[in-house]
Every structure is written in structure tokens, then in C-alpha cells.
Amino acid sequence: MGRAPCCEKKGLKKGPWTPEEDDKLVEYIDKHGHGSWRSLPKLAGLLRCGKSCRLRWTNYLRPDIKRGPFTPEDEKLVIQLHAILGNRWAAIASQLPGRTDNEIKNLWNTHLKKRLLLMGIDPQTHEPSPSLDGGGLPSPRHMAQWEGARLEAEARLSRESHLCSEGGGGDHFLRLWNSEVGETFRKFKIKNQSSSPASSASNKCCSISGTTTEIELKVARPLAEDPSSKHILRDCKRAKSDIEDSSESTLQLLLDFPSNNDMSFLGDADCYNLYPDFNTDSLFHSSPQHGFV
DNA sequence: AAAAATTTCAACCGCAACAAG
DNA sequence: GCTTGTTGCGGTTGAAATTTT
Numbered sequence: 001m002g003r004a005p006c007c008e009k010k011g012l013k014k015g016p017w018t019p020e021e022d023d024k025l026v027e028y029i030d031k032h033g034h035g036s037w038r039s040l041p042k043l044a045g046l047l048r049c050g051k052s053c054r055l056r057w058t059n060y061l062r063p064d065i066k067r068g069p070f071t072p073e074d075e076k077l078v079i080q081l082h083a084i085l086g087n088r089w090a091a092i093a094s095q096l097p098g099r100t101d102n103e104i105k106n107l108w109n110t111h112l113k114k115r116l117l118l119m120g121i122d123p124q125t126h127e128p129s130p131s132l133d134g135g136g137l138p139s140p141r142h143m144a145q146w147e148g149a150r151l152e153a154e155a156r157l158s159r160e161s162h163l164c165s166e167g168g169g170g171d172h173f174l175r176l177w178n179s180e181v182g183e184t185f186r187k188f189k190i191k192n193q194s195s196s197p198a199s200s201a202s203n204k205c206c207s208i209s210g211t212t213t214e215i216e217l218k219v220a221r222p223l224a225e226d227p228s229s230k231h232i233l234r235d236c237k238r239a240k241s242d243i244e245d246s247s248e249s250t251l252q253l254l255l256d257f258p259s260n261n262d263m264s265f266l267g268d269a270d271c272y273n274l275y276p277d278f279n280t281d282s283l284f285h286s287s288p289q290h291g292f293v
Numbered sequence: 294a295a296a297a298a299t300t301t302c303a304a305c306c307g308c309a310a311c312a313a314g
Numbered sequence: 315g316c317t318t319g320t321t322g323c324g325g326t327t328g329a330a331a332t333t334t335t
Binding site for chain 1: 319320321322323324325329330
Binding site for chain 2: 014015016017051052055056059060102103105106107109110111
């Protein structure tokens with residue numbers, strides 16, 4: 001038996017919302033909250049399906065929506081998060097207050113993806129794209145530079161984790177490590193080390209060693225690529241936890257480590273440089289429409 | 294100035310997860 | 315445990331806007 005559609009399709013309006021419809025929706029939600037999206041349109045006097053109302057509200061009308069161009073910092077963060085989470089737009093959006101998954105998806109598809117491609121970086125893997133570099137194989141120069149950057153990052157991480165373990169940072173990291181997300185990463189690392197030849201390259205994102213426990217954290221683009229792990233982070237996120245280590249906060253910890261939004265531990269002192277072979281300044285010079293040329 | 298091409302982004306669609314009965 | 319309804323997510327589309335020819 002097929003599932004009934006979310007709403008009767010007949011007679012319902014589609015396409016762009018009018019200001020009047022927006023007003024009705026906002027007014028209703030202000031007064032009553034959205035309640036059941038399915039019944040909302042009827043109650044609010046709208047000839048729309050609930051799904052359409054929800055989308056309009058979450059992507060456009062919500063009062064906490066931050067409109068306007070993305071800052072270069074936002075764009076950097078989106079790229080960092082995409083490297084970790086893959087196309088999990090909602091998860092990425094949750095790290096950018098006021099931004100919607102739709103908006104970030106559009107930003108990615110219309111700007112960031114193209115810019116990465118122009119730089120010869122595969123937007124899916126965040127690695128130099130063989131197809132754009134030497135016709136089939138990564139150039140030895142790129143390979144060497146990437147490997148160099150990776151080793152430097154690991155060395156840096158090793159140093160920093162020693163420092164962390166001496167100061168308060170050890171707790172910070174261990175807390176992360178002992179969390180659901182840390183467990184996810186550990187499982188994933190084991191799985192990929194034994195099974196996937198691609199994993200050694202794809203695990204570049206982050207590798208951390210500690211003194212108390214010899215640990216390695218491999219974050220997590222592979223999560224996005226492995227179908228069996230597709231829902232791990234989502235599950236973590238949804239897991240109800242009344243302790244402080246919700247996966248939300250854990251992801252934030254991950255992003256904050258070792259300091260707030262500072263990805264220098266990935267291998268470059270210039271705050272952020274996932275792509276050692278490229279001038280990332282050009283990457284974040286946005287189009288005229290975004291106002292950062 | 295006009296037509297064609299390209300880009301942008303709001304909105305739709307289908308699927309999967311979750312919740313309730 | 316199964317069925318059914320609801321919600322949220324990611325991929326895709328297409329109209330409008332913008333740029334190029």
C-alpha cells in the first residue's frame with residue numbers, strides 16, 4: 001500500500017510565495033506556533049501543503065534567519081565542515097547560526113564547488129583532482145606537497161597534544177575522544193585501515209596523538225563516503241543525551257580544537273589552509289554578488 | 294538594444310528516519 | 315513487531331536575474 005501524500009495535491013498552490021501568504025504564515029506561527037505542519041495550512045488559511053509551509057518558514061521567514069552575503073570566514077567554515085561531514089547540509093548549517101541548509105547547499109553548488117574545481121581540488125574529496133592535474137594522475141609535485149603538509153600537520157598535532165595533556169587541553173580532547181563522535185571516528189578508522197586503500201589518503205583531515213593514551217583521531221570525510229556510515233553522525237546528533245556530551249557540542253568541540261575555529265592544526269600557520277599548494281586567498285575572494293572581490 | 298547564455302536561489306520532490314497507535 | 319502518519323534531509327528543477335555576445 002502506497003503512503004498517502006503529505007497533503008492533497010489538488011487545488012493547492014505551488015511556486016513562489018506572495019507577501020500575503022508570508023504574512024499569513026508568520027502571523028499564524030507567531031500566535032500559535034507551527035504545531036503540526038500538516039494541519040497548519042488549513043488553520044492559517046493557506047492553500048499550500050504543510051511541507052511547503054515548513055520549508056518557507058525554515059528557509060525564509062524564521063526570525064533568526066541571517067540574510068545577506070556569506071563572509072569569507074563563513075565560507076571557510078563551510079569548506080572545513082564539508083571536508084568533515086560531506087553533503088550533510090543540515091549538520092553544516094547547524095554550525096552557522098542563522099544560515100539554512102538550503103542556503104549552504106546553494107552556496108556550495110554555485111560558488112565553493114566551482115572555486116575548488118578551478119583550483120584543481122576535487123570538491124567531493126577535498127584533495128587535488130587527478131582529472132584536472134596532469135590528465136589522469138596527481139602530479140608528483142602535488143603529491144609531495146600534500147604529503148609534506150600532512151606530515152607537518154601530524155607533527156604539529158603531536159606537539160600540541162603534548163601541550164594539551166600538560167595543561168587543561170587534555171581534558172578537552174579526551175572529552176571529545178571519549179564521546180560518541182570519538183567512538184565513531186575510532187570505529188571508522190579501524191574499518192578503513194583494514195578495508196579501504198583510499199582511506200589512508202582520505203583520513204588526512206586530522207590525526208592527533210596524546211601522551212596519556214596513544215590515540216589517533218581520524219576525521220571523518222570517510223563517513224560521508226561510506227554508505228554504511230552514512231547515518232552515524234546523524235544518529236549521534238539525534239541521540240537523546242541528557243549529559244553534556246551531546247553530539248552537537250561534541251562536533252563543536254571538534255571544530256574548536258585546539259582553539260576556536262582555528263584549523264591551523266591541519267598544517268598551516270595561516271589559520272586555515274587545507275590546500276597547501278594553492279593561494280587560498282583567491283578562493284575566498286567572492287563574486288561581486290557576494291561583495292568580497 | 295536585443296538575444297542568447299549563464300548563474301542564482303527559492304521551491305519542489307522523493308526518500309528515509311522517527312514517532313505514535 | 316507492524317503499520318501508518320509526520321518530519322527532516324538532500325538532490326534537483328526551473329523561473330528570474332544577470333552577464334555576455
